[in-house]
Amino acid sequence: xxxxxxxxxxxxxxxxxxxxxxxxxxxxxxxxxxxxxxxxxxxxxxxxxxxxxxxxxxxxxxxxxxxxxxxxxxxxxxxxxxxxxxxxxxxxxxxxxxxxxxxxxxxxxxxxxxxxxxxxxxxxxxxxxxxxxxxxxxxxxxxxxxxxxxxxxxxxxxxxxxxxxxxxxxxxxxxxxxxxxxxxxxxxxxxxxxxxxxxxxxxxxxxxxxxxxxxxxxxxxxxxxxxxxxxxxxxxxxxxxxxxxxxxxxxxxxxxxxxxxxxxxxxxxxxxxxxxxxxxxxxxxxxxxxxxxxxxxxxxxxxxxxxxxxxxxxxxxxxxxxxxxxxxxxxxxxxxxxxxxxxxxxxxxxxxxxxxxxxxxxxxxxxxxxxxxxxxxxx
Amino acid sequence: xxxxxxxxxxxxxxxxxxxxxxxxxxxxxxxxxxxxxxxxxxxxxxxxxxxxxxxxxxxxxxxxxxxxxxxxxxxxxxxxxxxxxxxxxxxxxxxxxxxxxxxxxxxxxxxxxxxxxxxxxxxxxxxxxxxxx
Numbered sequence: 001x002x003x004x005x006x007x008x009x010x011x012x013x014x015x016x017x018x019x020x021x022x023x024x025x026x027x028x029x030x031x032x033x034x035x036x037x038x039x040x041x042x043x044x045x046x047x048x049x050x051x052x053x054x055x056x057x058x059x060x061x062x063x064x065x066x067x068x069x070x071x072x073x074x075x076x077x078x079x080x081x082x083x084x085x086x087x088x089x090x091x092x093x094x095x096x097x098x099x100x101x102x103x104x105x106x107x108x109x110x111x112x113x114x115x116x117x118x119x120x121x122x123x124x125x126x127x128x129x130x131x132x133x134x135x136x137x138x139x140x141x142x143x144x145x146x147x148x149x150x151x152x153x154x155x156x157x158x159x160x161x162x163x164x165x166x167x168x169x170x171x172x173x174x175x176x177x178x179x180x181x182x183x184x185x186x187x188x189x190x191x192x193x194x195x196x197x198x199x200x201x202x203x204x205x206x207x208x209x210x211x212x213x214x215x216x217x218x219x220x221x222x223x224x225x226x227x228x229x230x231x232x233x234x235x236x237x238x239x240x241x242x243x244x245x246x247x248x249x250x251x252x253x254x255x256x257x258x259x260x261x262x263x264x265x266x267x268x269x270x271x272x273x274x275x276x277x278x279x280x281x282x283x284x285x286x287x288x289x290x291x292x293x294x295x296x297x298x299x300x301x302x303x304x305x306x307x308x309x310x311x312x313x314x315x316x317x318x319x320x321x322x323x324x325x326x327x328x329x330x331x332x333x334x335x336x337x338x339x340x341x342x343x344x345x346x347x348x349x350x351x352x353x354x355x356x357x358x359x360x361x362x363x364x365x366x367x368x369x370x371x372x373x374x375x376x377x378x379x
Numbered sequence: 380x381x382x383x384x385x386x387x388x389x390x391x392x393x394x395x396x397x398x399x400x401x402x403x404x405x406x407x408x409x410x411x412x413x414x415x416x417x418x419x420x421x422x423x424x425x426x427x428x429x430x431x432x433x434x435x436x437x438x439x440x441x442x443x444x445x446x447x448x449x450x451x452x453x454x455x456x457x458x459x460x461x462x463x464x465x466x467x468x469x470x471x472x473x474x475x476x477x478x479x480x481x482x483x484x485x486x487x488x489x490x491x492x493x494x495x496x497x498x499x500x501x502x503x504x505x506x507x508x509x510x511x512x
Contacts, residue, residue, distance in 0.1 A: 120386070127385035128417050129473045131504050132461050133454040139447045139461055143473075147443035150488050194461070195446035195483060243463045243473035244417070248443050 003265055006089040007220035007227035008375070010040025010213030011341040014105070017327045018177055020207040024113030028105025028209035029060050036101065036211035041224050047213070049097035051088055052104065053080030054331060060103055070097035076237060077364025078278060078331040081212070082371025085337070086233035088214050098215060105209030106329035112207075125241050137280060141366040142197045144248035145283050149196070151249045154286070156196045158301035160187035162282040163200050163324050165310045170321025172311070172350035177204050178325045201282035203323035203332070210334040212341070228344040231357075232265025232374030234258060242366035251363070253370035254291035258361065261372035262293070265357075269294050273355035274343045275315055276336035278362045279322040285309070288361055289317075292372075311350065319343065319350045333362035337373065344377040380453045384502045391418045393432050398503040403435040403494050405468055416470035437494035439464040439507055442471055446481055457481065464492055464507050478508035 012035035014020070014028055023031065029052065037043060050061040051072035061068050072087045074080055081102055088100040107114045119126045134140045149155065164184055170176035182200060190200040220227035236256035239245055246252050262268070269292070277288035289300040294315065303309065309317035320326040320339040327335060340360040342348040358375045387395045394417075397404030407414040408422035409429045421428045444462035447454075460476045476492065479485045491510035496503050 121384065122386040122388050124417050127387065127391055130383050131385055131502075132473050132475050133447060133451050133459060134461055134473075135447070135449070135451045138449075139445060142445045143461060143463055144443050146445070146488060192448045194448060195458075197445065241417075241473070243471060248463075 001086070001089040001093060001230070001233055001264065003231040004229045004376070005093055005217050006214055006230045007217055008212055008230070008341050009215050009220050009223040009225065009227055010036040010042065010211070011338055012036040012039045012211060013335070013338055014209040017175055017208040018206050019109055020107070021110040021112060023107070023207070025105050025107050026055060026059065026063055026113060028107065028207065029055055029103045030063055030105070032105055032209035032211040033060070033064055033101055033103045036213050039225065040213045042099070042213065047099050047101045049088060049091060049100035051084035051100060051102045053084070054104065054106060066101070068097065070100070076369035078280065079333040079362025079364040079369055079371040080331060081334045081337055082360065082362040082373050083235045085212065085214065085230065085373050086235055086371065089230055089233060092214065092216050098219070100214045101211060102214070103209065103211045104331060104334035106331055107207045108205045108329040109207050129241055129243060137366065138193050138197060138202055140242050141281055142194050143242050144245060144367070146196060147248040148283065148287070152298045152301070154301045156188065157184055158286070158305065159196070159201050159282040160184040161301070161305050162279070162285050163187050165304060165307070166279065166318050166322045166324045168311055169319050169350055170325035173321050173326060174349060176321040176326045177206055178321070197281065203280045203328035204325070206327045206329055208327055208329045210338045212337060225345060226377065228341050229376050229378070230373060231376050232261040232267070232372070234260030234264070234372040235370065236260070237369040238367060240365065240368055245367055250297070251287055251291050251367045251370065253367065254288060254361070254363070257370040257372045258292040261359070261374050265374040267357060267374065272315065272357050272359050274319065274340065274352045274358040275317045276340055276358070276360045277317060278332055278336055279318055279324050280328065280332065280363065282324065284363060285317060292359070292361060316352045319348060319352065333364070333371065336360045336362060340373070340375050344375050346377070382453045382499055383451070384499055390420055394418045395502060397434070398496055398505050399498070401496055403437050403505055404432050405435045405466070405470060406430050406432050414468040414470055416466070416472055436467045438467040438510065439492045439494070441476065441486065441488055441490045441492055443488065444476065444486060446483070446486070460486055462507070474505060474507050476508065477506045
């Protein structure tokens with residue numbers, strides 16, 4: 001995309017986050033969408049583009065009373081919303097629509113109106129991974145990690161440190177699910193889920209949603225909030241089977257998506273003031289820092305341990321508390337984007353003072369897909 | 380509870396037939412010679428449809444794993460490994476390492492392994508066990 005040609009003019013999460021047993025998945029999409037429309041001063045008839053994952057864009061558009069001229073149902077896991085932002089930017093620039101609504105809603109904890117989790121036994125994953133007892137992300141996303149730790153010389157304490165520092169950020173966020181401080185020992189003494197992963201190295205499972213509204217730069221100044229411009233976008237996919245990743249120590253999808261976004265924005269890592277790396281598990285920020293070029297391979301654990309990503313550090317990371325402590329409905333990418341937008345608007349609970357450039361990096365599936373969006377609040 | 384089992388497709392039938400016959404069957408490209416997995420009727424390296432099925436050695440090393448402490452109901456009640464092994468021919472595959480304690484001490488990365496098969500009615504699954512010295 002042309003850097004800065006598209007802006008976020010509406011952004012909101014669901015009214016409640018956490019445990020929401022009285023709202024269905026579709027209801028969460030709608031609650032987030034209505035909040036984002038209110039944020040932008042729009043009504044459904046003002047929207048002509050709809051993108052969503054999980055639910056179908058047909059379902060979402062009809063439920064909200066929107067008649068779109070463009071839809072995108074790309075569903076590649078938790079980073080789908082990063083891809084929607086990228087696709088929406090292209091669609092608006094091509095004249096296919098003017099105002100795009102991107103929605104997410106998921107009843108991850110209460111499972112109200114939610115579909116099942118599973119793969120057909122005839123799929124490649126059903127034939128070559130499911131027979132060995134994989135259940136859900138804690139037994140799949142974690143499989144590469146012992147190889148990664150050995151190759152990099154990292155330890156389980158390094159994984160635990162990621163959780164500890166993100167909890168420090170969560171403590172600053174009134175909407176975070178977990179706010180009490182934890183230590184490395186607390187993490188290493190939490191229940192074993194799948195060696196080497198303890199419970200506090202795994203994300204939450206909660207209910208919630210979020211929505212974004214995008215339009216072109218020339219229209220963006222007519223909205224209630226200062227526009228947040230999109231200056232770089234990237235996406236890629238690697239494999240539906242974690243066992244078939246090219247290299248267990250680095251994500252090809254991360255590298256390709258990240259490079260595309262940074263090249264498009266014409267910025268380097270040192271220009272970034274605020275960073276979100278989708279943390280479904282404690283190893284993701286380590287992979288992300290390396291694969292996005294913020295740290296050389298083998299340096300990410302020390303970078304975090306030395307508090308560079310902690311409150312007061314030079315590269316604030318996952319400032320909402322992340323999937324580990326803030327919330328994680330299942331497809332967390334939307335919440336990473338929401339925090340980036342809050343930081344660029346200057347209204348985040350743990351606001352990074354003077355932040356001008358924010359990077360939001362998402363993962364989908366088990367290192368299956370990736371999307372990267374770079375924002376700025378500068379005209 | 381019955382174990383979740385694969386449902387072969389026309390493109391993978393040879394692999395499952397091989398397991399039933401006690402043979403780990405891989406494919407390789409006859410032009411670029413690349414061995415690959417999982418099965419498909421073309422080479423993922425060069426796109427050629429000129430591929431052949433061949434029996435692998437069954438030798439492998441332990442590439443990475445987790446020990447699942449919350450087994451799926453069809454997997455019993457004891458913690459068990461979910462592993463990825465690197466076959467001597469190059470490709471990697473998911474499996475369970477069997478025939479040894481399911482502990483970090485017994486499961487050392489890069490340890491030599493060899494294939495072993497177990498039948499579950501219509502399907503035979505390949506597993507890996509520590510290689511005999």
